Amino acid sequence: MDDGVVIVGGGLAAQRCAETLRRGEYPGRLRIVCAEPHRPYDRPPLSKELLRVEGEAESPAFRPEQWYQERDIELLLATSATALDPDAHRLELADGSAVSYEHLVIATGARPRTLPLFDGYTNVSTLRTLEDSRLLRRLLTQGSRLAIIGAGFIGQEVAAAARAAGADVAVIELESLPLVGLLGPELGRWFAELHSAEGVDLILGEVVSSVSGGERIESLTLSDDRSVACDHVLIGVGVTSDVGWLESAGLPATGVPTDASGRSELPDVFAAGDAAAAYDPFLAQHVVSGHWEAASRQGIQVAGALLGREPAPSPLPSFWSDQYGTRIQYLGHAQLADDVTIEGDMTARDFVAHYTRDGELVAAVVVGRPRAVGELRQRLSYLTEAAPS
Numbered sequence: 001m002d003d004g005v006v007i008v009g010g011g012l013a014a015q016r017c018a019e020t021l022r023r024g025e026y027p028g029r030l031r032i033v034c035a036e037p038h039r040p041y042d043r044p045p046l047s048k049e050l051l052r053v054e055g056e057a058e059s060p061a062f063r064p065e066q067w068y069q070e071r072d073i074e075l076l077l078a079t080s081a082t083a084l085d086p087d088a089h090r091l092e093l094a095d096g097s098a099v100s101y102e103h104l105v106i107a108t109g110a111r112p113r114t115l116p117l118f119d120g121y122t123n124v125s126t127l128r129t130l131e132d133s134r135l136l137r138r139l140l141t142q143g144s145r146l147a148i149i150g151a152g153f154i155g156q157e158v159a160a161a162a163r164a165a166g167a168d169v170a171v172i173e174l175e176s177l178p179l180v181g182l183l184g185p186e187l188g189r190w191f192a193e194l195h196s197a198e199g200v201d202l203i204l205g206e207v208v209s210s211v212s213g214g215e216r217i218e219s220l221t222l223s224d225d226r227s228v229a230c231d232h233v234l235i236g237v238g239v240t241s242d243v244g245w246l247e248s249a250g251l252p253a254t255g256v257p258t259d260a261s262g263r264s265e266l267p268d269v270f271a272a273g274d275a276a277a278a279y280d281p282f283l284a285q286h287v288v289s290g291h292w293e294a295a296s297r298q299g300i301q302v303a304g305a306l307l308g309r310e311p312a313p314s315p316l317p318s319f320w321s322d323q324y325g326t327r328i329q330y331l332g333h334a335q336l337a338d339d340v341t342i343e344g345d346m347t348a349r350d351f352v353a354h355y356t357r358d359g360e361l362v363a364a365v366v367v368g369r370p371r372a373v374g375e376l377r378q379r380l381s382y383l384t385e386a387a388p389s
Contacts, residue, residue, distance in 0.1 A: 003100045004029030005306060006091060008081045009107030012292060013273030015040040015062045016299030017105055022071045024307040030073050031099065033091070035080035035108075038130055039065065044292055046133035047154050048322050051140060051161035059130065081108065084249040086266045103268045105302055106246070106256055110239035110274035110290065115149065117208060123216040124233045127154055139232050142166035147220055147230035149208065151178035153321045155236035156191065159200050160323040170201040170228050172208060172220070183330075186340050187353055187365055194349070198324055203228070241288055243275050252277075255288040260314060261305035262298055270305065272298035281314055281386040283333070291319035314384045316377060324349075329373055332363030332380045344369070352376070 005021065005028060007014045014032055018040075021030060032040065039061045050060065068075055076099075083092040084104070091099050112126035125132055136158070140146065144167045148155045151173035162169045175181065177188025178195075195202050203222065210221045220228045241255040249266065255277030262270040262278070273295035277286035289295070297315040305311065321328045326349045337355035344351030344367075352372055355363035362383070364376045 002029045003089065003102045004031070005103045005105065006099055006101040007032045007105040007107055008091065009105075009109055009273065009275065010034030010036055010038065010040040010077075011043060011107060011109045011273060011295065012040075012062075013107040013109075013275075013295040013299035013302075014105070016296050017107065017272060017303045018071075018073055020300050020303030021306060022073065024303065024309075026303075026307060028102065030071075031076060032073060033076045033079065033081060033093065033099070035078070035094075036129060037078040039063065039068070039075060039077070041130060043128070046130065047127055047157040048161065050130075050133045051137050051158065052164055080245075082245050084246055084269075086249050086269060089268065101268070103270065103306055105262075106243065106264070106269065106271040106275050107273045107295075107299065108242045108245075108275045111242040112235065112239050113237050115208075115235055115237065117211060118149075118217070118233060118235060121211070121213070121215065121217045121233070123231065124235065126235050127158065128239070136232075136234065140165035140167050143168065145229055145231045146170070146234065147172065147228055147232070148234045148236055150236035150238070151175070151191070151195075151202070151204075152236055152238060153179075153319075155234070156195065156323055157321060158234060158236065159195060160198070163198050163200060163324075168201075169199070170203060170230070171195065172203045172206060172222065172228070174205070174207050176205050178202075178204075183334055183353075183365060184337070184340055184355075186342065190346050194323065201228075239274065239290065241275050241277075255286070257286045258298075260301070260311040262302035263305065270302045272302045278314075280317075282383045284387065289317060291317070293318050316380055316384055318377075326368050327370055329366040329370070330363070331366070331373070331376055332361070332383055334363035334365075336362045 041060045045060045080094045082094050089101050112128050118124045140162050146162050146167050146169050148171045151171050159169045159171050178191040180188035206222045208220045209223050211217045212219045244253050256264050256271035257277045258271050262272050277288050280287045318331045334355045336357050339356050341354045350368040353365040366372050
């Protein structure tokens with residue numbers, strides 16, 4: 001029997017891997033195991049476009065059902081992987097069944113972090129699935145009160161969509177400024193001013209100390225004793241790689257370490273996307289990217305390895321965010337910088353932040369200038385190579 005390739009996961013990395021395999025005329029059996037009842041779909045719209053539409057939006061599925069049928073790709077929907085036996089080349093599934101494989105691709109993505117204080121309440125959610133997005137969209141109405149815990153990109157994107165819907169929004173962030181740990185105080189202040197100007201009640205340097213209500217939370221009490229009334233609470237405090245089910249196979253729960261082609265330390269097992277801790281040659285360490293472009297390229301890299309191709313250069317770390325009609329793009333490694341200079345007008349939402357180390361560009365944030373990205377990407381291409389010793 002041809003066990004072929006089994007891809008676990010229903011996101012971008014899984015889709016790109018399957019597409020590349022069939023485009024490269026991989027002749028074997030190809031199966032995709034999806035924990036959700038949906039065909040593989042794109043996740044960025046969950047906090048952007050899907051929250052801004054009226055009524056029931058179209059599914060963000062990458063391809064129609066017929067596409068998979070025509071390419072002989074089997075979709076095993078609504079069942080998740082629970083364990084891996086690498087010696088037997090067997091994957092255990094939640095429905096009690098098991099599938100054998102010749103090669104396995106782990107692309108199970110990430111799961112949102114939660115906070116114990118909010119467990120058990122019916123009006124608290126995270127945002128990771130299509131159902132999460134549809135629920136939140138129904139709640140975002142004129143005058144509804146949304147409290148968001150965390151001012152990362154997911155929290156900010158939801159805040160922007162909620163304000164566009166007329167909701168009252170409070171964002172509660174432990175740090176002194178949004179994204180200050182990643183982008184520094186200059187950009188942190190800009191993000192704070194951006195949301196305040198759009199009517200968001202941005203509460204910085206505080207945490208929720210207690211909640212009030214029965215089955216539903218009615219208000220939050222902050223560490224400075226302020227009270228924030230709410231109809232719904234969204235937890236947006238980051239994600240972790242969804243690979244806990246691999247513990248019995250001896251793989252770390254922080255992401256599966258891989259080489260440039262996506263190979264893990266286990267024979268015939270690969271990983272891509274948020275489930276993978278890919279090797280970054282410039283940083284000389286394994287890193288979970290957590291972003292769309294990396295997931296796409298890693299899925300393609302794994303497929304290339306299965307087709308016998310040499311790995312392409314590592315992708316440049318990058319991501320984007322859409323807020324209040326403005327495209328925000330990030331490239332490089334801002335954590336390496338020792339200086340930041342701004343070109344353009346921050347108040348007009350039209351600028352580039354250049355992050356440098358010893359005068360050399362190591363990262364950039366581009367706001368409202370998409371045409372600048374190509375040139376910056378070229379200047380930062382050296383970050384995809386091994387750092388000089």
